[in-house]
Amino acid sequence: MSRNVGVELDALWVRFGDFVAVRDANATITGGEFFSFLGPSGCGKTTILRTVAGFQAPGGGQVRIGGRDMAGIGPNMRPTALIFQNLALFPLMKVWENIAFSLEVKGVGKTGRRKRAEELLELIALPGAGDKLVSELSGGQRQRVAIARALCAEPDVLLLDEPLSALDLKLRQRMRAELRAIQRRVGITFIYITHDQGEALTMSDKVAVMKAGVIEQIADGRTIYNNPATPFVASFVGENNVLRGKIRAVAEGFAQVETPDGLFRGRLRTDATLQPGGDAMLFIRPEAIALGGGAENRLTATVEAEAFEGQATHLQLRAAAGQAIKMSLVNRGAVRDAHSGSCHQLVFAAEQAVVLPAGELVSE
């Protein structure tokens, strides 16, 4: 069933008057891939999706679907189907009419439409709901109907605009798994938008992290997390500690950073252009910091607050020169004396610290 139709954004710009909503976006989305756009509110995710769907004309550059430039092709003529942020189901049609609307457009007779709708209702695990009204469904069920309606159009590319944002946590987690399963089954390209990083990381083959209209990094979830390309990505995805300083020395993929709290060594990206003397930021994840000694990066800090969360304890610490540090300790049943006010030696490995040129962090 896989048609393997990919999507390419080529130097794409979108403007609203003077406001630039998307700035020079480049992305290659392979056919059959689950591709996510991740970014804070207002960064241009919906705008990109609407441009791919054809509701928004590019102010520059190209959208190519299956290698074909989409300029001048209307939304009703593109091989895409969009699932709207608010679903936009038709309230005055029955569930099966909603699902089969694209077939009605194609002139398929009523029995054919009904049959296909029932098949799709089967797929989304809602058999027998065809004659209900949309208003009689729960949030999660509506969600699934919206997916079925989009799939019924047999798009090559399915575009999903935060389709799970309105659901509660439990349902969201279940729907994530279902969406992923559906995507594997139908084998078409999914372009998925979310500002929930957990969602993006668990579901996607690839993630594009956006900031204010700019794509900061495109990679698989593991790379985004372990090897962020910019300070924004490092601070936006997951928890991170940032230590600011100047580069002292660069050697063999590692850099030494001079900070008020001491000298630390961290990994450089392969494409790094940092030179000694340059402003840098060193990022280290809370779970990569340990108590004790031995490793090459060491600092002392005092516990300011602790939060016990079952499998882990989260600590807020402050180093001598004022640097705030977050760390997580996995609970192994041992009694720790990391209570408030106690002073500790913290260590982390250079392989787990990432050194990037200083830049903008996510604003809290």
Add this chain to the structure above:
Amino acid sequence: MGAVGGFFERNGLLLGLYLLFGVGFWILVLIVLPQLAMLDLSFRHNLPPSLVGGPDDVYTLENYRHFLVGNPGNPDRLFLFGWDTGIPFNTIDISVFFRTILAALAVTLFDLLLCYPLAYYLGQSNIGGFGRIFLLLLVIPYWVNEILRAFAFRILFGNSGILNFLLLNLGIVDQPADFIRADVALYAGLGYAYILLMIFPIYNAIESLDRNQIEAARDLGSPWWRIHWRVVIPFAKPGIVSGCTMVFMLTAGALAAPQILGGPSSLWFTQIIYQWFNTGQNWARGSAYAVVLLFACVGLVLLLMRLFKVKMGEIGK
């Protein structure tokens, strides 16, 4: 008791009483009672004041009979499929009646076709400030009263009116067109008179339609006409019905426009009613004719609502 108590609790005693008596007075004294009096009058003989309440003041169907068969000695006969039934038939009144109803329906349909695109445009495009100015431009002409507007149309459509002036000078016609005699002025006037009552309910309905639904339909491959047919019109149906109802009722019951703009050969049913009340000095017959018009219009509206599957409750939305 709970509902009544709640009503006063919500509105306070003073406001509650005012609402109760105000609305009660309005409905009962200003609407129901006079209409009942009219209904009663329509079943009575047209008696001089001295005989009212006397032994001759009895109920009769004479006024309704007159609408159907006309004066005694009326030579017109009812023909059914070319077959003379021998029953006398009030050809003039009945044909005016049906022509009025049909013309009112036509005016309503015309207004609907004219207003729907406008209301859609105003309701769906985020034209912001310009849209508001546009709505204002629609409203302002209605500050001018109905009579003045009707006479303005006479000036517009008259023999030496602006329209004829333009047509003559552009060389489109070589002698003035008689828009009044051809009833062009009448239908233009009637069509224009209640256009706002068509635009606003539809505009209100369409404005509350989620734009994403239109886009979703488009995204699923729908051409524009199907989007209207399957998404916009069903959603706007209550607005369309309430607009059509008001325009139809008011057009069928209009008096000023037919009086002022009607051609010499065209009569509106309201004009006949008016004649019975006024020059005919026969209020009883006028009432009967008015009641016939009222029930015909209400019946037709209810029939059409059933045909288009609209419930009464939806219209109030």
